[in-house]
Amino acid sequence: MIAQPKASHFIDGRHVEDAAGAPIDVIFPATGEVIARVHEATPAVIERALASAARAQKEWARVKPVERARILRRAADLIRDRNQELSELETLDTGKPIQETTVADAASGADALEYFAGLAPTVTGETMPLGRDFVYTVREPLGVCVGIGAWNYPTQIACWKGAPALAFGNAMIFKPSETTPLSALKVAEILHEAGLPAGLYNVVQGRGAVGAVLVSDPRVAKVSLTGSVPTGRKVYALAAEGIRHVTMELGGKSPLIIFDDANLENAVGGALMANFYSSGQVCSNGTRVFVQKGIKDRFLARLKERTEAIRLGDPRDPDTQMGPLVSAAQLDKVLGYIEAGKREGARLVTGGHRAGPNSGWFIAPTVFADVTDEMVIAREEIFGPVMAVLDFEHEEDVVRRANATEFGLSAGVFTGDLARGHRVVAALEAGTCWINAYNLTPVETPFGGSKQSGVGRENSKAAIEHYTQVKSVYVNLGDVDAPY
Ligand code: NDP
Numbered sequence: 114m115i116a117q118p119k120a121s122h123f124i125d126g127r128h129v130e131d132a133a134g135a136p137i138d139v140i141f142p143a144t145g146e147v148i149a150r151v152h153e154a155t156p157a158v159i160e161r162a163l164a165s166a167a168r169a170q171k172e173w174a175r176v177k178p179v180e181r182a183r184i185l186r187r188a189a190d191l192i193r194d195r196n197q198e199l200s201e202l203e204t205l206d207t208g209k210p211i212q213e214t215t216v217a218d219a220a221s222g223a224d225a226l227e228y229f230a231g232l233a234p235t236v237t238g239e240t241m242p243l244g245r246d247f248v249y250t251v252r253e254p255l256g257v258c259v260g261i262g263a264w265n266y267p268t269q270i271a272c273w274k275g276a277p278a279l280a281f282g283n284a285m286i287f288k289p290s291e292t293t294p295l296s297a298l299k300v301a302e303i304l305h306e307a308g309l310p311a312g313l314y315n316v317v318q319g320r321g322a323v324g325a326v327l328v329s330d331p332r333v334a335k336v337s338l339t340g341s342v343p344t345g346r347k348v349y350a351l352a353a354e355g356i357r358h359v360t361m362e363l364g365g366k367s368p369l370i371i372f373d374d375a376n377l378e379n380a381v382g383g384a385l386m387a388n389f390y391s392s393g394q395v396c397s398n399g400t401r402v403f404v405q406k407g408i409k410d411r412f413l414a415r416l417k418e419r420t421e422a423i424r425l426g427d428p429r430d431p432d433t434q435m436g437p438l439v440s441a442a443q444l445d446k447v448l449g450y451i452e453a454g455k456r457e458g459a460r461l462v463t464g465g466h467r468a469g470p471n472s473g474w475f476i477a478p479t480v481f482a483d484v485t486d487e488m489v490i491a492r493e494e495i496f497g498p499v500m501a502v503l504d505f506e507h508e509e510d511v512v513r514r515a516n517a518t519e520f521g522l523s524a525g526v527f528t529g530d531l532a533r534g535h536r537v538v539a540a541l542e543a544g545t546c547w548i549n550a551y552n553l554t555p556v557e558t559p560f561g562g563s564k565q566s567g568v569g570r571e572n573s574k575a576a577i578e579h580y581t582q583v584k585s586v587y588v589n590l591g592d593v594d595a596p597y
Pocket of ligand 1: 294
């Protein structure tokens with residue numbers, strides 16, 4: 114097995130194995146080959162993770178922020194030094210092309226570690242003068258945080274959750290998706306190599322049930338989930354039982370609006386980036402592409418041309434631009450949506466079938482035109498390379514239709530009229546919007562959803578709010594005035 118890790122879990126600074134846990138085969142999506150086998154965490158493993166995190170966090174909270182920062186920065190450097198090796202593992206784990214993983218995965222994780230290292234020493238409280246007396250506030254860590262990841266950006270998610278948690282004095286127990294369990298183990302190894310004390314970043318493997326046990330434990334103060342809306346509902350409800358803090362990064366069905374006056378090449382490029390990166394398995398994807406009537410024909414012609422030029426193939430080949438879907442289950446789901454699109458009368462412009470090497474879970478990048486709002490492919494998150502193009506004529510109408518969804522993760526506008534760009538994003542119900550761009554998520558930017566797409570924000574200074582809590586201290590400088 115070409116990607117077998119040293120052990121399934123990483124706990125208290127060490128690799129930990131317990132073969133009594135149910136086996137999980139890790140499959141390279143391009144060939145179906147089993148590349149590793151890990152074991153689901155047993156109750157004993159989960160207990161070790163929780164106990165060590167609870168112990169280590171108490172010490173870590175007392176470490177000066179600049180010292181915490183130094184360790185995180187060292188980890189960021191190690192990740193950058195090993196970008197190639199980490200990207201190759203990410204490609205095996207997820208099937209994403211090496212062309213993408215070398216720029217978007219470990220690199221983004223390193224950015225998060227570096228950014229939060231920089232932010233850690235800047236977190237301070239306030240003072241409120243009250244005449245004779247005063248109040249000061251302290252931003253304290255929450256305690257033990259649980260991170261639960263989806264399978265599309267395993268390294269990035271492990272870092273986006275781990276970096277702010279650790280920077281602000283918390284411990285993290287991370288459960289990767291059972292589909293992509295490998296790279297979080299590498300993140301844990303690197304953090305400890307950089308000097309992180311044992312117990313502060315633990316990785317436990319398992320399916321949803323392991324996540325549920327972690328979320329329910331009284332020692333856990335916060336849960337950050339990246340996953341689908343149905344899983345978000347379950348995890349949020351479990352966390353609510355213990356009145357725990359949550360960050361929910363959930364799914365979407367985001368609108369991308371292209372006005373007649375947009376630059377054609379940029380608009381087509383934006384739509385491609387909004388639908389086909391990572392084989393379309395990106396939560397913020399702009400999968401409802403609303404195109405104004407005047408540009409529609411030119412847009413579709415160029416879109417078809419550029420889509421058909423996308424190179425599918427072995428994701429390890431640097432020339433490959435699109436890999437397979439992550440799993441057989443995801444392939445079936447996406448093929449089901451393509452059938453629904455055809456059945457409901459959407460016009461297939463290109464794709465719509467399996468492609469690439471037979472043994473892998475590949476789908477040709479697919480574009481449907483003449484899609485209408487009530488079609489299933491315009492309402493549900495597909496999480497595959499399937500773009501739905503819808504027509505519109507008037508700005509007010511398209512804004513209303515763009516907002517007519519339970520989701521609110523992201524949105525994009527392409528227009529030559531910047532005033533219109535700002536006016537439209539102001540009216541769109543979404544956590545992250547782009548004007549003449551799509552899917553750029555630098556660590557400096559708050560990222561997260563509104564409506565059913567989630568609560569809380571990751572990255573940026575906003576993460577301070579989500580990984581710390583405020584303690585207020587009233588200081589009385591006089592006598593106590595008691596009426597008794
Ligand atoms: P899932 O919701 O299926 O799973 C997410 C994680 O939750 C997995 O680790 C899963 O474990 C775990 N889990 C499942 N059930 C429970 C439970 N009852 N209690 C605790 N943990 C549980 O999502 P996918 O992995 O399929 O990822 C795709 C989804 O993630 C899409 O909807 C996508 O939009 C969303 N996503 C959102 C992002 C954002 O930032 N907003 C970014 C990336 C993806 P297991 O894998 O073992 O089932």
